[in-house]
Each structure stands twice: as structure tokens, then as C-alpha cells.
Amino acid sequence: MSFRIGLAAASLVLAPPASAQAVKTYANPIDIDYCYNFEQEDRGISFRTGADPAIVRYKDEYYLFQTLADGYWRSADLVDWQFIKPSKWPYDSVIAPAAWVDGDKLYLMPSMTAPEQVYVTTDPASGNLEWFDRTMPPLPGAVRPFEEELIRSGDGRVPPGPWDPALFKDDDGKWYMYWNSSNVFPLYGIEIGMDGRFTYKGKPVEMLGLHPDRHGWERFGQDHDGLNKAGAATTPFMEGAWMTKVRGRYYLQYGAPGTEFNAYANGTYVSDKPLGPFTYAPYNPIAYKPGGFVEGAGHGSTVEDKYGNWWNSGTPWIGYNWDFERRINLFPTTFTDDGQMMVSSRFGDFPHIMPTGKVEDIDDLFTGWMLLSYRKPATASTTLGEFTPDRATDEDPRSFWVATDKAPGQTLTLDLGAAKTVRAVQVNFADYKAGLYGDGPDVYTEFKLESSLDGKAWTPLADTGPDRRDRANAYLQLPAPVTARYVRYVHGHVGAAYLAISDLRVFGSAGGKDPATPQRVMAKRDSDPRNALISWAKVPSAVGYNIRWGIRPDRLALTYQLWADELGDGPVLNKELRALTVGQGYHVAVEAFNESGVSALSRTVAVE
Structure with a gap:
């Protein structure tokens, strides 16, 4: 018996609490x-x-x-x-x-x-x-x-x-x-x-x-x-x-x-x-x-x-x-x-399904839960120096928010911009002057997450539970989808000298339309054949793009993920791939994604 879950099927399977417990995800x-x-x-x-x-x-x-x-x-x-x-x-x-x-x-x-x-x-x-x-x-x-x-x-x-x-x-x-x-x-x-x-x-x-x-x-x-x-x-x-x-x-x-x-x-x-x-x-x-x-x-x-x-x-x-x-x-x-x-x-x-049976297509393990927190406004109860809350939504593990102290009750709050369906949250801690060099009874992570529609009335969303262990990259899958505009981290404990969070990542769906399929995809090999310039027309609603390529048009096995705001504002976007083998032919396509889903894959073109 095979185990095959597409994007729509994944959402259906994980919607009720009973099913959610049967299908685990990870990030x-x-x-x-x-x-x-x-x-x-x-x-x-x-x-x-x-x-x-x-x-x-x-x-x-x-x-x-x-x-x-x-x-x-x-x-x-x-x-x-x-x-x-x-x-x-x-x-x-x-x-x-x-x-x-x-x-x-x-x-x-x-x-x-x-x-x-x-x-x-x-x-x-x-x-x-x-x-x-x-x-x-x-x-x-x-x-x-x-x-x-x-x-x-x-x-x-x-x-x-x-x-x-x-x-x-x-x-x-x-x-x-x-x-x-x-x-x-x-x-x-x-x-x-x-x-x-x-x-x-x-x-x-x-x-x-x-x-x-x-x-x-x-x-x-x-x-x-x-x-x-x-x-x-x-x-x-x-x-x-x-x-x-x-x-x-x-x-x-x-x-x-x-x-x-x-x-x-x-x-x-x-x-x-x-x-x-x-x-x-x-x-x-x-x-x-x-x-x-x-x-x-x-x-x-x-x-x-x-x-x-x-x-x-x-x-x-x-x-x-x-x-x-x-x-x-x-x-x-x-x-x-x-x-x-x-x-x-x-x-x-992004969150993926951990299968409990044989998988036919490994791409089916992607849940379809999109990132809702990228570049979203963030506020905090306290901030140490230049380590501001906006650093916790930039998808960069080398930048982070730091609180002035690690006392219980410190908060970091994200405004998702509108009510959206939340399915999972990943809290990624950073080590800013942590002062630790091994294990110890005080080295554990404890926090809770809350959600709100108006930023005033808060409802429990998830927490770390009674199991005391250190969780530098804590991933919490919700037992059922929750509609929320605001997501708040409420601090309990970290072993490090400071409370520092590199990214508070929220996954789910904005409930809107998938972005349009990228058009005018071109791939030009450089004079150095190890490199190729990939270009495509900007998709207005895209938050990011995946360049997908491989040695066969039906096996685009490799991916380079990019954020739209890193690519400039021009009508044509481009990225240089520098991972090619001399003398080997390639094919490439581009897909766009936003907070609601993923576009259809563009036409596949040969790297000329």
C-alpha cells in the first residue's frame, strides 16, 4: 500500500485534530x-x-x-x-x-x-x-x-x-x-x-x-x-x-x-x-x-x-x-x-509530512503550508541595542532580536497583516553571548505561544509542555488549524545569558490566490560553462521563487530558493547558477510562491 498525499490532500488529512495526531510533520x-x-x-x-x-x-x-x-x-x-x-x-x-x-x-x-x-x-x-x-x-x-x-x-x-x-x-x-x-x-x-x-x-x-x-x-x-x-x-x-x-x-x-x-x-x-x-x-x-x-x-x-x-x-x-x-x-x-x-x-x-507508509513521489511530502511571517511587523516587550524585533522575521539565522533580559514574560509579537490560517510555528533561538560550554540542569527551553485576531484578546496556541530539554529550533505543529492575525511568543526560560530569537516562523495559508506562473523564462550559459544566468518576468504577487533545474526536463531535482525582495524591482528578474558541470546539458524552470500557495511550474527551457 502506498502513501501519497498531494497539497490539497495534505490539508484535508491534517484538518481534524484526530487526523493531525496520526500525521506528523517536521521542519x-x-x-x-x-x-x-x-x-x-x-x-x-x-x-x-x-x-x-x-x-x-x-x-x-x-x-x-x-x-x-x-x-x-x-x-x-x-x-x-x-x-x-x-x-x-x-x-x-x-x-x-x-x-x-x-x-x-x-x-x-x-x-x-x-x-x-x-x-x-x-x-x-x-x-x-x-x-x-x-x-x-x-x-x-x-x-x-x-x-x-x-x-x-x-x-x-x-x-x-x-x-x-x-x-x-x-x-x-x-x-x-x-x-x-x-x-x-x-x-x-x-x-x-x-x-x-x-x-x-x-x-x-x-x-x-x-x-x-x-x-x-x-x-x-x-x-x-x-x-x-x-x-x-x-x-x-x-x-x-x-x-x-x-x-x-x-x-x-x-x-x-x-x-x-x-x-x-x-x-x-x-x-x-x-x-x-x-x-x-x-x-x-x-x-x-x-x-x-x-x-x-x-x-x-x-x-x-x-x-x-x-x-x-x-x-x-x-x-x-x-x-x-x-x-x-x-x-x-x-x-x-x-x-x-x-x-x-x-x-x-518549510513543514513536511513524515510518512507512515511507502511514498511514491517525494514532492508530495511538502504540506503546502506557506511561510506567513516573512518581513512581517514585529514588536517586543524589550530590545537590547541594535538587535531589533524586525530581525526575527527576515529569514536569516545570523540576525536576531535580543531582549534586555531573559526574565519570564518577555514577549515577541508578529502582526501577520490579516487573519490567516496558522498550522505550525517554528521558534529559532540564537546564541548571543550565551556563556555556556556544555550541558547542565539549567539548559532547557520553555515558552508558550498565543494567538489573537485583534491584538487584544489572546488565546493559547501552543507550548513546550512539561518535557524540559533545550530546543534551539523548536517546531510546534498545531493539533488543528487556527485563524489568527497576531502570533505572540511568551518567554519562560532559556539556559543562555540572553533571550535571543533569530526567527519566529509561522506557517499556514493566507487563503488567497496562488501566484501566476512565471513567464519568459530564459537560461543562458556563461563563457564559463560552470555558470548560467536564469531570467524570468516578475510575478506581482510573488513572495519568492524557486529555480528548479536538472539534467532532464522531467527531473528538475535541484532547487535554489529566492526571496522576491532580494531580486530587485525591475520587470525582469535574474539569478546566476554557479553549480553546473562542464559539458553537461541542463534544463530549468521557475515557480513562484506566496502566502497562499505555489504557482504552476513555468515552461522548462534548455540551458543554452
Whole structure:
């Protein structure tokens, strides 16, 4: 039995309270208790972070491991996550871990530059971890840490590690490991033994490397401009290996070109053998989200849920307190019969349905609930300096409102402009001089939401409930739609030194007409074939646009989301795509959206 819900059907299914409880939704970044990071404590930089997710399914539950957390998360449905404190854990925590499930055993392997522990458990829900191997053998041919400059191409030596490892067990029972994080060295692979202890079989094999001269999306920087924060040309980074096998094809995935910008993405090479040779997928990148509130999608994992649906996770970018301040996203994924891996980031930070059955079309998981809060007037009970309330409606996680103190009762109020149907709210907190470097009993989030039609009489809308946990990106789905013009945040508690909210995001429908279909779409390839200029006629009622493109006109798998007010006031709008592959043909179309819905897709044109 398939599970297929279109936009209209989604609204019908979620309207009554009973049905709403049966169908759960989520919004990126995912709502987990991101940990306060100790990594920059000596510099006085305090921030929550989540990065490099490894999500695996153990029996009928899911386990999420990530960078620099004091444990891991468990979920029965990929929506509600419970933090688990493990019995054993490295003193300096785990960075970019590998995880794999083999029958009743779940293996966990941290990144390392010298031999360390590998963990195993047959009861991950309890947190009881055992050592599978107390001291891994050194990588064959590895130099010592900080001696990478000694390596010469073809001399058989590799960097110290494995850093950013990935584990994979094939159908024939053989095990493999893939690894590396570098802007110099490639990803490597090797066959390993997992019988009693961790062993290597053979020598490391070079799997793949970056080619930014041919693959536009592999260029470093904001929108692949090739520059670092100081404005200097920078060689891109490749990391985050993950292996997925589907219908006899091996998809070796990797993150590039760097986590500190909006264009961080996942790509894949494909082979019919676990150690290759691998061929660059012409439809790369596979997971790409450079626009919108959630920016970036690189370095993650791919997991099949218990219904046979696929999900790709990644590491979107926050980057206010530090370049490596990040979160975690989850995008629906599919593999076509002819082998294309497709990850949908279309409206990837708007609410999506979490299915309870097999999905036929991953685009059907978008609820159709539109953003009602963009650039809406906001007022607050107090404001600290330049951190004004309007910053909480600009869809930018690097700008935020700050209250003068964090006392209970502080408020942030949005005026939606008219009575509208509200379906969900996401409260995104920021870390402004938070002063925290780890967990503690005072680190939890508590608030309530209220709604009003006139700004005078207020009705309870939602609250965080009795479960005390930290929720940097709290997503609250309403049990039934509510008609409201005003939405108010009423503060209860945060562990940080200040109450700071980057965006109070309200989703639902304005109840009006969908925007008109964009016309006069054109796509012109630049003299640099990695770039193309996309243009279209302005749609008067549009709040934003999605540029959708791909290597086939019927598979516009990639999306760049844009806000209309960022594109100017002229009659013709344009945006440069800089993620194309030299020698590869593309097709592109544009859709407009507003607070009521999404237009029909424009005609699809070839990128000439």
C-alpha cells in the first residue's frame, strides 16, 4: 500500500485534530537538543552546534550520531528525538562519526588521527556501549599527524586517520571503510575485517577527488565564488564519506566544498563495485540548498526508513558566533529505476509530512503550508541595542532580536497583516553571548505561544509542555488549524545569558490566490560553462521563487530558493547558477510562491 498525499490532500488529512495526531510533520533544522560546544571555550565563544549526522536504523528505531555531542539521539519516527547519555564516551567527545548496523549490533567509530576505540552495542536505547576494539590498528601507510606534507602522489602513504570515516557492510558479508577530510588529498577506501576486532585487508585505495575546474558546485565560498572569509582564493574541501547500495549500485557520497558557506552540498560517485572504479554522477550535486532560512546540505548520511523510503541528512550553516556553528537537516530522497539519486530540498525548510507508509513521489511530502511571517511587523516587550524585533522575521539565522533580559514574560509579537490560517510555528533561538560550554540542569527551553485576531484578546496556541530539554529550533505543529492575525511568543526560560530569537516562523495559508506562473523564462550559459544566468518576468504577487533545474526536463531535482525582495524591482528578474558541470546539458524552470500557495511550474527551457 502506498502513501501519497498531494497539497490539497495534505490539508484535508491534517484538518481534524484526530487526523493531525496520526500525521506528523517536521521542519528543518530538525528539532533536537543541540549541545553547547566547548570547542571554542578558550576564546569565549559559546554556541550550540550540530554537524556531520550519521543516522542509522536499528530494528524499527533510528539513531542519530553527530559531532561534539555528549551522546546520541533515538527516535521511533524521525520526528521526535530523545537524547541518550552513553555508558562509555571519549573524553574529548566524538567528531564526524561513522555508524553502521549489522543485525543486532550497532557499531560506532569516531574520527581519529591515531588509533582509538571503536564501540558496539546490542542495546542502543539503554546507552550501554561496549568497546569493540580498544585500540584500532594504524592505517596502512599512514604518516604521523601533522606530517601530511611528506606524502607524495603514488608513494603509497596516506594522511593520519581515519578522519571522517564511513562503515559499510556489503551483501556478501564483506566490510569496507571510506574516509578523509582534506582540500589536498582524496577520499580513500579499504576492505576491513570486523570479526572479533578491527583489521585492515590490503592497502588504501584512492576513491575520488574534487575537480572544481569542471564541477561548478565544488568551488569554495559563498555561491561558489572561490573565496574564503578574508577574500582569498581557497582550494575546496571534500569530506563526509557515506556509502549506500541500491539495486546493485554503490553510491559513494561526499560533502563539498566547505561547511562555512551557503553552498555546502552532497554529491555522489557511482560504481558496480564497493572499491570502484567510481564514476562521477552527471546529476551532481544531489543535496543542495543555498537559499532560504536553512542554507547548506553537505556532510551527512543516507538511511532507509522502515517503510522503504530514503532520507538524506546534512549540515546546514548558522555561522554567527563561529564559522562552524551549524545544525542538522533531513531531506526526502529517492533512487530512480535507472539509477539517479535524487534529494528534494524544494521548500526544504518549510513543514513536511513524515510518512507512515511507502511514498511514491517525494514532492508530495511538502504540506503546502506557506511561510506567513516573512518581513512581517514585529514588536517586543524589550530590545537590547541594535538587535531589533524586525530581525526575527527576515529569514536569516545570523540576525536576531535580543531582549534586555531573559526574565519570564518577555514577549515577541508578529502582526501577520490579516487573519490567516496558522498550522505550525517554528521558534529559532540564537546564541548571543550565551556563556555556556556544555550541558547542565539549567539548559532547557520553555515558552508558550498565543494567538489573537485583534491584538487584544489572546488565546493559547501552543507550548513546550512539561518535557524540559533545550530546543534551539523548536517546531510546534498545531493539533488543528487556527485563524489568527497576531502570533505572540511568551518567554519562560532559556539556559543562555540572553533571550535571543533569530526567527519566529509561522506557517499556514493566507487563503488567497496562488501566484501566476512565471513567464519568459530564459537560461543562458556563461563563457564559463560552470555558470548560467536564469531570467524570468516578475510575478506581482510573488513572495519568492524557486529555480528548479536538472539534467532532464522531467527531473528538475535541484532547487535554489529566492526571496522576491532580494531580486530587485525591475520587470525582469535574474539569478546566476554557479553549480553546473562542464559539458553537461541542463534544463530549468521557475515557480513562484506566496502566502497562499505555489504557482504552476513555468515552461522548462534548455540551458543554452
